[in-house]
Amino acid sequence: MARATVQDVARTAGVSVGTVSRVLNGSPAVSASSREKVTAAVRELNYRPLASARDLRRDRTMRVLALAKNLNSPVISEAFRGVSDAAALSGYVSLIAPTAGDPEREQQLVDMLRNGSVDGLVMFSPTMPDEEIADMAAQQSVVQVCEIADADAAFGVAIDDRQAAVDMTRHLIRTGARCLAMIGNRAARSGRLREEGFRQAAAEAGLPPEQILFFEGDFDFRTGRVQATDLLKADPLPDAVFCGSDTVAAGCVRAITDAGLRVPNDIAVAGFDDSVQAEMCVPELTTIRQPAYEMGRLAFEALFARMTTPGPHRTGRMFLPHQLVIRDSTNS
Template structure:
């Protein structure tokens, strides 16, 4: 279908359709929606190469995630993709594993002008090296971020969020609250651990135990919990830094003959669907994952359109969901 037919179907001018395809900010929202609906209904496929030649843009965003199997990462990517499609963009997904060599390979797309911008979810410790590879390409960082600098970022306050969870467990009468954490090269892991320790101190709880999972997986969470249960004194509550780790911890507790929450309460983090699938349902700190993704795209597009705009640091609000596990 031609651009002229799209214009007739949408009831707008050819120029308006062209401006929508070229991601112009001058189009009214109502007209943009008419054009996008017409494009969707007709399965119109614009000539991307021709558009790139006209605008020096590809309408493609590179999205680099540390682990696409992590439900939180997957939900953020869904948010990015939803917002990108609304604005005529597509994404290229790279599962970097926070490995610089894998990242380097994907970032070759930048030098070839194959993408207009990049959204990353890599470990905070990798950001300095990534910045040398990304250089001046519009860039937004999700979840992991610096407190100041030239990189726009979006996430939540991990320290405050973990304090809310630990405070909730303490207020429920739990006195031996353990933490199952992950790799401390991730800033979120360090901040959630800081929040855990700070809240123990505020409640005058001297008992503490921290287990480190080898990866963000069910089996790693189960193994970390088995280690905690092997200690002379076991916890009466566990806070895991992801729902996946928490699910593994619950399996280990139940396999040992103990009950959740009667013997050991369990709380997770992220607010993924998994939290509703386990038995009993999991208390968790829900991140606004889709909104993180949507805002990441908004910020990267803003940087594409206004390269000299100042970096933004957007902190969203998490929400404690109380369920039967705690």
Template sequence: MARATVQDVAKTAGVSVGTVSRVLNGSPAVSTASREKVNEAIRRLSYRPLASARDLRRDRTMRVLALAKNLESLVVSEVFRGVGDAAADSGYVSLIAATAGDLEREQQLVDMLRNGSVDGMVLFSPTMPDEDVDAVAGQLSVVQVCEIVDADAAFGVSIDDRQAAYDMTRHLIDTGGRRLAMIAHRSARSGRLREAGFRQAVADAGLPPGRVLSGEGGFGFHAGRRLARELLAAGDLPDAVFCGTDIAAAGCVRELTDAGLRVPHDIAVAGFDDSAQAEMCVPELTTVRQPAYEMGRVAFAELLERMTVPGAHRRGRVFLPHELVVRDSTKG
């Protein structure tokens, strides 16, 4: 029993293929009688229009692809949930793919946009060089989110990482921090921006520039621990540490606690992202919340515009507001 086609449905229903197609697409130019016959035939044959044939004729797929290196982070999955919901509201399906930081895999997925497998793409953390992002975004419907490349043609949605880090550093200073340090992730764009915000805030407060430790290759719990250990080993302990992510902050807190220090009494620690881990840490982490879900929704809205109004390629970026979440790891 091969797949039924529009021809089969037409024959079964005793009408022409044109009429079947009109029923499928909700055209009003069909009599009630025909519509019912067609629907009955569709049911009997359990017919589904073949996607590739439809896409070919219509020249669009109603699918978008969201790309990230990996998916286990709460920010990524919330952003993509936002994209997915917004897409669904507009009749699109949003698919997700993880590149694992593999350039070749990423190229292959971007090719899905070039070859019309999907109509648009949301780019979370591209591995390819900036100029490639620019080239792709110049021709195709692409919107960046969170980890945004500086590209002329590209458009992106994110928080102001620099300002958010500035604000958090300011909070550390306002609550008594004088010797600040940062555990940064320079390998990520957002990490570099957060570092810049940290440095600026320290400088603006007239404090001596704090030590900045950067995790090379990985920035997880263990990196946080290792860098905290370095901090301890270096002596001249800071009284506040700003970590580029909550996971690293959790590692940092753990290492400091194991060394007998009390957080925040002896040393304050702040994270970033308001991950699930922020609440699971002891003490619970002060952190910066990104409106991840909303960012996803906004990203899709922009993407939709690019997909449907091909001329309207807005450039630049949109910043959504971040929020300081003060918990127990810093002095309230």
């Protein structure tokens, strides 16, 4: 029988994961009713925390730090929530800091691990070279989420971005698209993998290179709007546009509709992430769903093992399954 998780306790008790965490950590900021429900659920499920915080406090800060290029990404926000909930369950406080893609700022924050200001480090979008990440992971408590360096000694949790892009591109081709465009981000590891998957699927379908367009940008709304304005100058127009994020796709849809064209009748648009923007967009976006919360939770469990037990520890990549979510922005 599988070991009960904090999510199981929360579901059985009918409360949030945060409430369960506060009860388990003895916080007074919980109502008597909620405390009784959580206690009953813990007994019913025979739930046991991963470790006792009292056993860990000696010579530890009980803090972990997460680094991200920025805090605007819905995926990073959800993954960090998974890290934070799992950390709280083991008595840890989780902090997050943006690096703005600045290597010097990143090094300053990494030094918090090196000088003992935090016990562990979660890296979402590192700028440092793969070799440096590998060296650091071989000596200290470091894990990665979403953006995974090619570093043998490091461990990271993500989806298979290349295969996810293959799946999306194949869907667009199945709907009848023959001239394809992508708005991607080569500055990001995941962006480069998604471009590889896009080109792989197009080549497998036998589409000629002149019918494959690529536009470079970031993962933001402005990129989608500006780059879509440029791709609308192409002759012929693309049948479908694959965007590197839902936020980019929302900007793309805006530019297409501002030009008097219809999505998907004139141009289909697909996103990536299945963020809240995917359902807020009109029409709702076809996209790739990432299990971001679970990625964060599993990353902290791996980090916890590194922080509390001697090695060897797991290295390499853990790929969680993604899901193609088909909505109105592409022809079914």
